[in-house]
Amino acid sequence: MGGAAPTPSGKGGKKPLDAAINLVPFIDLLSCCISFLLITAVWTQLARMDVTQKSKSNSAPTDEPPQNQVTLTLFVNKDNTFTFSKSTGESIAIEAKADDYDYVKLADTLAQAKKDHADKEDLTIKTDDVVVYQKIIKTMDIAISAKFPTVTLTDKGAGG
């Protein structure tokens, strides 16, 4: 059943070049594969995001960066605004956009900061207590997208 039956060549002794593929075991194999994969399938796509914490316990003076190194800090304020500041004193305010944070402008600002400090990989995010978790994750996501893979998350009270 199911195979492409080779027709007899009719010319004495010549072997037919057609090969019959037995489809039954092939279909069996595919059915087993499908059953196994359907049983083991995980439909919820969950993952994790790394974060560094600068808490009260490890904010000792010895952790301070060297003076010649620029520290980049992003403040997530409760009034839907961001403040991006450098340890050199430069500061950029990102205003709210339609009652939400302006993530587009934030992405542009961080991209510019990455251009200015190409070797910097760390960024400190300081947030207010009432900022919603989803907005923090989105901010962290934008920071990682802007090539700042080492994100430190802390509250505004810790060390600044």
Place this chain on the structure above:
Amino acid sequence: MSSAFDKGGLIKQPGPRLRKFIPLKFVTKHGAGKKSTYAELNLTSMVDMLTILVVFLLQTFSASGELLTVSKNITLPEALNYKDLEQAPIISISRDSVTLNGEPKADSSELTRETTMDWKIPQLHDDLVVLKNNFKLLHPDPNDWKGLVIIQGDKNIDFKVLKKVMYTCTVAGYNNVNFAVSQKSKGGAAPAGH
């Protein structure tokens, strides 16, 4: 038209179909307006369909399995940049409670209301330390300890609760804090951690 059949080439005239050889009356007889009850199964399209299914399922196959189950009252935030999950203690933060591996440890609303400067959540801390000690007993090599903990927080919780949980984790010796997120599709690009 000079055909390949005449020349005895590789192309052969199709042979008789399988149906003709089945010695059943209802198969061979097509008489007197009676409809044949025999239905041919087109194997080519069936094999095609099965193959496509296998390819699709293999693409969505995850070797790590389901390490994390999301609680009913938790909606995870979405992120574009993520890493694969690893086996670790899971702290869930919903708007009502904070749980460690499914066991309630604190009340979220109470943590939000508290104004004390002590961020440590005592019960959570103690249980995390127990878990850490158990791990160290089973894995005496200090290099095995990565201090990984996964925080599975509802997207609407305040940072105030989150920072207390993070602080408790750090004090208990879990320095590698991770946030569980839902993967946001980004048009086929590879995730950051890969």
